[in-house]
Amino acid sequence: MIRLYGTPKSRTFRCIWAAEEAGIPYEVVSVPLGAAVKTPEHLRLNPNGKVPAMEDGSLVLFESLAINLHIASKAGAPLSPSGDDASRTWQWTLWAATEVEPAAGQWAYNAYIRPREERDPGQAAAGAAGVAARLDVLEGQLTAPFLLGADFTIADCNLASVLYGAWSNSFDFGGHPKAKAWLDRCFERPAALAARKLRDAA
Ligand SMILES: N[C@@H](CCC(=O)N[C@@H](CS)C(=O)NCC(=O)O)C(=O)O
Structure with a gap:
């Protein structure tokens, strides 16, 4: 189960879409825009003080499009092609x-x-x-x-x-x-x- 930290009305939307395309289990952990993105807890996940962030086991990532490449790689082809x-x-x-x-x-x-x-x-x-x-x-x-x-x-x-x-x-x-x-x-x-x-x- 991957966790997506953010809110669907933000770039977190991109990662929700990717997770839906990949067909993998995911959970959206609500981090609304504003003060919540600057808390010490959230800064540990995304030191930029922004959403989204992703947790997949011990892997923590920020940057929505990088998160999407990771999500797609879990699904393999055709979503994540090779060569x-x-x-x-x-x-x-x-x-x-x-x-x-x-x-x-x-x-x-x-x-x-x-x-x-x-x-x-x-x-x-x-x-x-x-x-x-x-x-x-x-x-x-x-x-x-x-x-x-x-x-x-x-x-x-x-x-x-x-x-x-x-x-x-x-x-x-x-x-x-x-x-x-x-x-x-x-x-x-x-x-x-x-x-x-x-x-x-x-
Ligand atoms: N390049 C980053 C940009 C992240 C970003 O700017 N997120 C916005 C929401 S869409 C944010 O968290 N803004 C809160 C703030 O800047 O305080 C990504 O694609 O993940």
């Missing part, structure tokens, strides 16, 4: 974290997360342009139902989950029909629906 496709999984995961997430965050904080009076339209536009530039890349790479081919892998889970905020908050995917169709496919999977249900209820 060259394992390397492609790392490529898409690192691309999601370093290229997509900063732009998606810049857009999200200034489009819907911050209180209206604290939003900067210029920052929102810059973030949107950054996301669109990455979607241009993705659009050119999507030649199959999923990133690595016919099977859904943790590469899809990691990249799509970084784009969840954009997908669920009316980001304009107009110029990127293949990316939009791929996101729809990912988020309509039974495992994603289960994670989304927990998120919506939180």
